[in-house]
Amino acid sequence: MARNGGVAWMRTTEKIDGYDLSTSDTEEVHVLAVDDSLVDRKVIERLLRISSCKVTAVDSGRRALQYLGLDEEIQKKETNGFDGLKVDLIITDYCMPGMTGYELLKKVKESSAFREIPVVIMSSENVIARIDRCLEEGAEDFIVKPVKLSDVKRIIDYTTTELREGEQREGTRAKRRGINKRKQREGDDDLSSSPPSTLSSSTSSSPSSSIQSATAPSSPSTLDSPTRRLKMTSSE
Amino acid sequence: MLGLDADRLRADLNRLLAFLFHQGILDEQYLQLQQLQDESSPNFVSEVVNIYFHESEKLLRNLRSLLMDREFSDYDKMGIHLNQFIGSSSSIGAKRVRNVCVAFRTASDQNNRAGCLRALELLEHEYCILKNKLHELFQMEQQRLLAAGVRYPMLN
Secondary structure: OOOOHHHHHHHHHHHOOOOOOOOOOOOOOOEEEEEEOOOHHHHHHHHHOOOEEEEEEEEEEEHHHHOOOOOOOOOOOOOOOOOOOOEEEEEEOOOOOOOOOOHHHHHHOOOOOOOOHHHHEEOOOOHHHHHHHHHHHOOOEEEEEEOOHHHHHHHHHHHHHHHHHHHHHHHHHHHHHOOHHHHHHHHHHHHHHHHHHHHEEEEEEEEHHHHHHOOOOOOOOOOOOHHHHHHHHHHH | OOHHHHHHHHHHHHHHHHHHHOOOOEHHHHHHHHHHOOOOOOOHHHHHHHHHHHHHHHHHHHHHHHHHOOOOHHHHHHHHHHHHHHHHHHHOOEHHHHHHHHHHHHHHHHHOOOHHHHHHHHHHHHHHHHHHHHHHHHHHHHHHHHOOOOOOOOOO
């Protein structure tokens, strides 16, 4: 299941060497998808691949931790920090036997090595208390199932933006060392162009989420886009 | 001649899909699955749906054997099966099946055995309808492709 791709290696060595090969537009985001349902794993895998991501899909929180190297029972040896492909995003179902998505979220956020990885929770239940709890624990976003392409695109958009911002901060530090001026200029261009694309993907997905809340009997009609509403609140 | 057949079949296919939407048997999530199908993944929808059939039939067997047990009392276990069924049904757009599962879960939450039995009958019936209709859809799609003379690149 763990693939040794060249891409994440390259990005890390870029940071270490501090000079820019600047292929951040074509580098793929690597997503770890966690869901006990085979049907949902198939669908989320396809949604992510179509959105140009690398995907590793596992069927439990336990296996997710093993993949990351966080499982207490299987200690991975540190070999200059890399045992597999670096994970850029974790997307997990909430309701799973054994370890829930919430418990997985907590374990990831408690770990010093992996707490920076954004975690998105998926659930077929549109429960405010559940959403709040996950966001409070540090979840990046909460998607009500069934997951759509617009949901995935939105998440990948801001994950990519955050990754680029992270690299731009790296570039800024390198600049103070007198290197990497070109990278910082490109980073500025990226930042100025990304907010509009996030906004447009938000507006394009709102009609579909209002249809969704109309057809799903269990979801309150006032919650057309819980994630967006809550995300705006948390950023205030 | 081939072209005309393909057009007619496509019209029939769309008519069947419209019927299924109108009846609430399928919802927009099914369209989402169709959008994920392309040349790189030409059988995506039927692959996912076949996994769904396989899992659903296991769940239905489990539900039936739980309720047929005279000493049955494990409503929590039934709730778990139903949650799985609700989740996978909503993921493929099986709206009516999903709705019956939700009603079934309510009866289960109330420990209402008679209500659960009624819900199970209805669920098996709805599932049967769904499976037949989806098979019909896939057959028509196959026929349409043949009539359109679609050729896929030869893979060695």
